[in-house]
Amino acid sequence: MSRIGKLPISVPDSVDVNLTDSEITVKGKFGTLQTEIPSVIAVTQEESTLKVSLKEEKNKAMHGLYRTLINNMVVGVSEQFDLTLILKGVGYRAAVQGKQLVLNLGYSHPVNIDIPAEITVEVVQNTTINLKSCDKELLGLFAANIRAWRQPEPYKGKGILYKGEQIIRKAGKSGK
Known part of the structure; x- marks a missing residue:
């Protein structure tokens, strides 16, 4: 058992x-x-x-x-369960407009993501997204969908991170 x-x-x-x-x-x-x-x-x-x-x-x-x-x-x-996402990068911002989360992630257009009715989204200082819900599965799925737009990259450390997540950095090219 x-x-x-x-x-x-x-x-x-x-x-x-x-x-x-x-x-x-x-x-x-x-x-x-x-x-x-x-x-x-x-x-x-x-x-x-x-x-x-x-x-x-x-x-x-x-x-x-x-x-x-x-x-x-x-x-x-x-x-309730809560998750925090942090936007790291020059010009990366988030805002809530009505029932949509608007993300500026370095693309030529803003990314609009519909917020499910069961999830509460709060944006703090344009770079921190707080998510709350009673359904842990739905909360994790929504956070993963947001994060999929800009996964953290190992060279500059830019992207969408979970709170407390550490990015293992790489050295990149070394000049001669």
Whole structure:
């Protein structure tokens, strides 16, 4: 059995969990999330804890995965997840205009990215983008889509970085 899958999930008082045979719905102050549960996984609720177990032993890999997914749902609706992106480079800027994120990344045109309804975007000092959402999967996907426009490059260190990320720099050409 999975070491992570065995751990119980503690549910705060402010979170409501509804279980059916094939679906789990989690409601909290930051939103509502739901996911389907495969038939080999069993989820039981005992007071303020959830336990994930296997019905069949041959699908052990799903045990820890679904425990983590359900835990992320509970944490997301009670506390929210946040990610910070930093724009590094001359002339790199970001701004929120309506429901779009506008990025100036050195192209001949500004890049417009539609913001999903579940995500809150805040731009601080034109170069720092703060993202918040209760859905960790959607938040990571949106941040990866933003970052894909300018990945950090190893020579000058320019690009879109996650907060705290270190870029391993290369020396480049050496002149004779």
